[in-house]
Amino acid sequence: MSKKYIINNDYNNATGQLDVPSRFLFGPGPSNAHPRVLQQLGMRQVGHLDPAFLKIMQESQELLRYAWQTKNRMTIPVSGTGSAAMEACFANLIEPGDRVLVAVNGYFGLRMIDMAQRYGAEIVQVNKAWGDVFTINELEKAVQEFKPKMLAVVHAETSTGACQPIDGLGKICRDADCLLVVDTVTSLGGVPLFIDDWEIDAAYSGSQKCLSCPPGIAPLTFGDRALEKLMNRKNTVANWYLDLTMVGKYWGSERTYHHTAPINMNYALREALRLVVEEGLAERWERHQKNANTFWDGLEAMGLKCHVPASHRLPSLTTVCVPEGVDAKAVQTHLLHTCNIEIAGGLGELAGKVWRIGLMGYNSREENVLLLLTALEKALSNSQS
Amino acid sequence: MSKKYIINNDYNNATGQLDVPSRFLFGPGPSNAHPRVLQQLGMRQVGHLDPAFLKIMQESQELLRYAWQTKNRMTIPVSGTGSAAMEACFANLIEPGDRVLVAVNGYFGLRMIDMAQRYGAEIVQVNKAWGDVFTINELEKAVQEFKPKMLAVVHAETSTGACQPIDGLGKICRDADCLLVVDTVTSLGGVPLFIDDWEIDAAYSGSQKCLSCPPGIAPLTFGDRALEKLMNRKNTVANWYLDLTMVGKYWGSERTYHHTAPINMNYALREALRLVVEEGLAERWERHQKNANTFWDGLEAMGLKCHVPASHRLPSLTTVCVPEGVDAKAVQTHLLHTCNIEIAGGLGELAGKVWRIGLMGYNSREENVLLLLTALEKALSNSQS
Numbered sequence: 001m002s003k004k005y006i007i008n009n010d011y012n013n014a015t016g017q018l019d020v021p022s023r024f025l026f027g028p029g030p031s032n033a034h035p036r037v038l039q040q041l042g043m044r045q046v047g048h049l050d051p052a053f054l055k056i057m058q059e060s061q062e063l064l065r066y067a068w069q070t071k072n073r074m075t076i077p078v079s080g081t082g083s084a085a086m087e088a089c090f091a092n093l094i095e096p097g098d099r100v101l102v103a104v105n106g107y108f109g110l111r112m113i114d115m116a117q118r119y120g121a122e123i124v125q126v127n128k129a130w131g132d133v134f135t136i137n138e139l140e141k142a143v144q145e146f147k148p149k150m151l152a153v154v155h156a157e158t159s160t161g162a163c164q165p166i167d168g169l170g171k172i173c174r175d176a177d178c179l180l181v182v183d184t185v186t187s188l189g190g191v192p193l194f195i196d197d198w199e200i201d202a203a204y205s206g207s208q209k210c211l212s213c214p215p216g217i218a219p220l221t222f223g224d225r226a227l228e229k230l231m232n233r234k235n236t237v238a239n240w241y242l243d244l245t246m247v248g249k250y251w252g253s254e255r256t257y258h259h260t261a262p263i264n265m266n267y268a269l270r271e272a273l274r275l276v277v278e279e280g281l282a283e284r285w286e287r288h289q290k291n292a293n294t295f296w297d298g299l300e301a302m303g304l305k306c307h308v309p310a311s312h313r314l315p316s317l318t319t320v321c322v323p324e325g326v327d328a329k330a331v332q333t334h335l336l337h338t339c340n341i342e343i344a345g346g347l348g349e350l351a352g353k354v355w356r357i358g359l360m361g362y363n364s365r366e367e368n369v370l371l372l373l374t375a376l377e378k379a380l381s382n383s384q385s
Numbered sequence: 386m387s388k389k390y391i392i393n394n395d396y397n398n399a400t401g402q403l404d405v406p407s408r409f410l411f412g413p414g415p416s417n418a419h420p421r422v423l424q425q426l427g428m429r430q431v432g433h434l435d436p437a438f439l440k441i442m443q444e445s446q447e448l449l450r451y452a453w454q455t456k457n458r459m460t461i462p463v464s465g466t467g468s469a470a471m472e473a474c475f476a477n478l479i480e481p482g483d484r485v486l487v488a489v490n491g492y493f494g495l496r497m498i499d500m501a502q503r504y505g506a507e508i509v510q511v512n513k514a515w516g517d518v519f520t521i522n523e524l525e526k527a528v529q530e531f532k533p534k535m536l537a538v539v540h541a542e543t544s545t546g547a548c549q550p551i552d553g554l555g556k557i558c559r560d561a562d563c564l565l566v567v568d569t570v571t572s573l574g575g576v577p578l579f580i581d582d583w584e585i586d587a588a589y590s591g592s593q594k595c596l597s598c599p600p601g602i603a604p605l606t607f608g609d610r611a612l613e614k615l616m617n618r619k620n621t622v623a624n625w626y627l628d629l630t631m632v633g634k635y636w637g638s639e640r641t642y643h644h645t646a647p648i649n650m651n652y653a654l655r656e657a658l659r660l661v662v663e664e665g666l667a668e669r670w671e672r673h674q675k676n677a678n679t680f681w682d683g684l685e686a687m688g689l690k691c692h693v694p695a696s697h698r699l700p701s702l703t704t705v706c707v708p709e710g711v712d713a714k715a716v717q718t719h720l721l722h723t724c725n726i727e728i729a730g731g732l733g734e735l736a737g738k739v740w741r742i743g744l745m746g747y748n749s750r751e752e753n754v755l756l757l758l759t760a761l762e763k764a765l766s767n768s769q770s
Contacts, residue, residue, distance in 0.1 A: 005577060005667040011451040013662045015444045018425050018652055020437045030430055030645060040403050041649060042427040045415055045599055047727045052405045059400045066396040079601065080465045080626060083644035087626045115625045192390060208645060214430055216464065216601050216647030239624055240500045241465060241472045257732075259468035260415060260593060262601030264426060265650065267403055277398045282390040342432045347642075 023336075024363070026372055027344035028158045028317055029186065030208035030215050031360040033268070037213050040271040041264050048261045056270055057251065057261075063273035064219050067188060067211075067281065068203065070195035074222040074244070076251045077269055079262050082185045082206030084242065085218035087115050089181050089202050091239040092222075092230050093150060096120030101148035101178075103139060106130050107159035107347045108183055112152045119238055124148060130349045131160045131319065133312045136168040143176050150179045155193065156186035158209075159347040161308045161319035161356065163191060170199020179226055185209060188219065189276050190288045190316040190360055195221055202226040207265075210288070210316050212361030213272035217265040272361075288315040291364045295357075298373040302380070307354050316364075319346070319354040326383050328352055334379045341375055408721075409748070411757055412729035413543045413702055414571070415593035415600050416745040418653070422598050425656040426649050433646045441655055442636065442646075448658035449604050452573060452596075452666065453588065455580035459607040459629070461636045462654055464647050467570045467591030469627065470603035472500050474566050474587050476624040477607075477615050478535060481505030486533035486563075488524060491515050492544035492732045493568055497537045504623055509533060515734045516545045516704065518697045521553040528561045535564045540578065541571035543594075544732040546693045546704035546741065548576060555584020564611055570594060573604065574661050575673045575701040575745055580606055587611040592650075595673070595701050597746030598657035602650040657746075673700040676749045680742075683758040687765070692739050701749075704731070704739040711768050713737055719764045726760055 025032045046052045064075050078085040090112070094100060100121040102112050105128035113123050124146045128134055134153075143151055151173055155164055166182060173180040179201040187193050190210025195203055201223045208215035222230070222244070230237075230244060237243040241259065249256040276284060292315035296306060299320060307319035322328040328345050332355070335341040346354040359368060410417045431438045449460050463470040475497070479485060485506040487497050490513035498508050509531045513519055519538075528536055536558055540549055551567060558565040564586040572578050575595025580588055586608045593600035607615070607629070615622075615629060622628040626644065634641040661669060677700035681691060684705060692704035707713040713730050717740070720726040731739040744753060 005670065007666050008454055012447050013451050015448065015655070015659055018428055018441070018656060020428060020431045022429055023431050023435065025430060025432055027432060030432060030648060033430055038427040038429070042423040043403055043405060044407055044423070045410060045418055046405045046408050047410055047412060047415060048600070050408065050727065056403070062397050063400065066394070066398050069393055080469065081645050081647060084465065084626045118621060118623050118625055206645070214647065214649040215433070215645045216650050236503060238503050240503055241469045260466050260591070260600045262466060262599065262650070263415060264599040265601050265647070270400070271403060274400055281392050285390065342435065
């Protein structure tokens with residue numbers, strides 16, 4: 001010990017080498033990362049302005065454009081988790097006093113309201129029961145009635161397992177001079193999604209769902225109408241870290257330093273997106289649907305019900321109704337402790353009523369469906385004995 | 386190809402397997418991660434509410450407390466890079482109209498002003514030339530004159546290489562009912578720093594400097610006076626992602642979900658902090674100082690001058706004056722292309738005038754000093770021939 005400094009050692013620092021159980025992450029996310037993605041995470045670093053990293057940035061942007069089916073120039077990974085990309089949309093696209101219409105049919109619609117309010121939005125909302133979806137017609141009427149500057153919709157509600165139809169909203173919003181902002185956290189890479197064809201103005205996602213990349217980096221895309229709103233703001237964006245007028249200069253041709261990009265998370269995302277290209281988007285969506293169908297058939301055979309009707313049920317995330325008399329939490333704990341399987345309970349209105357079970361990205365495989373069904377059956381019979 | 390979906394494949398997705406040069410990251414950060422840290426990055430994931438992860442969170446908090454020499458309960462890693470933790474301080478501790486005194490002697494003081502303004506602060510500032518530091522007495526006078534609610538100071542200015550004395554400011558701020566917020570991005574784990582002894586109310590740092598962890602996670606600590614300010618706010622924190630009233634419930638005993646933590650970055654930070662404990666803080670600080678001394682002696686022997694006087698020169702980051710007639714950028718490019726060595730140019734006022742050379746964390750080793758000096762000498766003779 002040095003004599004120059006008096007160091008307080010009164011901390012409980014007796015930590016051993018990192019070790020964690022081998023979990024099957026079948027909850028609402030994070031899902032298990034693809035092994036190839038985990039391998040790339042530990043690749044040696046380069047600087048955030050190194051020519052080698054600038055190349056990686058360009059490649060990732062182009063890969064993301066494919067995954068999202070968009071030509072949007074401003075298609076980037078945000079240096080945070082999905083919620084940071086979500087906030088980036090609201091922080092950059094809302095000016096104080098702007099009316100924002102939020103379609104709420106689950107937890108993440110409520111989060112949109114919380115965020116939008118912090119940026120001075122005047123909120124109007126339409127509501128549906130958790131698990132239901134809005135018809136295009138219903139949202140059209142709301143846009144016409146409230147005349148908002150932004151319509152915010154969740155494509156894949158991770159709290160309910162419902163897949164909200166989006167195709168058709170773009171035209172309605174354009175006609176009403178309103179921006180269409182879509183949460184695609186649990187759909188990107190797992191569920192059919194076309195940013196350009198559906199005329200979505202801004203969207204965000206997470207890395208840890210259907211892309212099978214660890215959390216800590218989050219895709220975002222802005223189309224021309226969103227960029228126009230951003231560039232014509234009267235006020236500075238009320239958030240420095242997520243200010244896309246500055247972040248955009250780092251990802252654009254200027255390459256101006258803003259904040260240090262999370263280098264290794266960018267490596268991981270690039271590999272995850274390469275896997276999407278290798279498989280092909282259509283094939284990937286069909287794989288998710290096929291494995292979800294097998295899972296749903298199995299649930300039905302066990303006498304279990306899904307909370308969301310098949311017509312708008314997400315293949316990536318299923319809400320399973322907890323049978324009467326069953327302790328939902330006890331089943332989750334049993335699965336975790338006996339089989340290393342993580343599933344989650346319900347959030348908000350659905351707390352205690354459903355389990356949320358995800359088969360996302362790399363995890364959407366037949367062997368996982370079989371394991372999950374068998375383990376669930378055993379856990380249920382155990383809970384009823 | 387599936388027939389069900391029409392996928393646009395018109396993207397330039399021909400990306401090969403990830404590969405990057407083996408760089409020596411001797412710039413202002415990121416520095417090279419310790420190999421053990423990179424190994425842990427790729428560890429299999431667990432969920433963000435998994436009992437195994439909750440244990441890791443607790444361990445990391447305790448390790449961070451040691452590194453920062455603080456008992457602060459609210460000592461956590463923020464889910465973003467250092468700038469996110471910086472913004473977390475300002476977003477949570479400023480209420481609109483609060484007077485904030487910023488000590489500006491470099492680029493990051495200016496960034497503090499930019500951020501604080503976005504949260505409605507009334508800014509007052511004191512200025513010094515870039516590379517100078519303030520005396521405690523000068524800052525005491527400014528606090529007494531301006532009566533701010535917060536004094537924001539950069540301990541280790543990454544843009545100038547100056548180490549600002551902090552010890553003594555805490556008492557002054559307490560007497561004036563003012564919070565002391567300190568940027569420790571380039572000091573934590575490399576330069577003597579005592580949060581509790583120096584009575585610092587809030588501090589933030591980065592992972593990618595003296596902790597030798599990749600960027601993407603950022604330490605933050607709030608003492609009792611900062612928490613009191615936070616808990617007594619009249620308004621909601623104007624930033625959802627960084628709202629510590631909510632983030633604190635995930636890191637506190639409630640374990641309430643806020644956003645999905647960046648699991649693997651947390652693994653990496655934990656390992657980086659274990660390395661700090663294994664070495665010992667005092668020994669680590671002394672290693673940084675010893676290698677910096679060798680580096681400075683070598684620079685002097687080559688006829689090169691440091692921008693900052695030895696009395697307040699940072700061991701972790703040295704600003705070297707570019708000799709007259711030498712093209713700073715050309716030397717950097719030469720070092721990168723011939724020896725894979727990254728050093729950086731000056732920022733802001735010092736652009737073109739200095740190189741910024743970091744010997745941080747794992748990179749602060751004698752072999753690196755020798756390599757750096759030899760390569761620099763060769764690059765300079767090359768640029769003058």
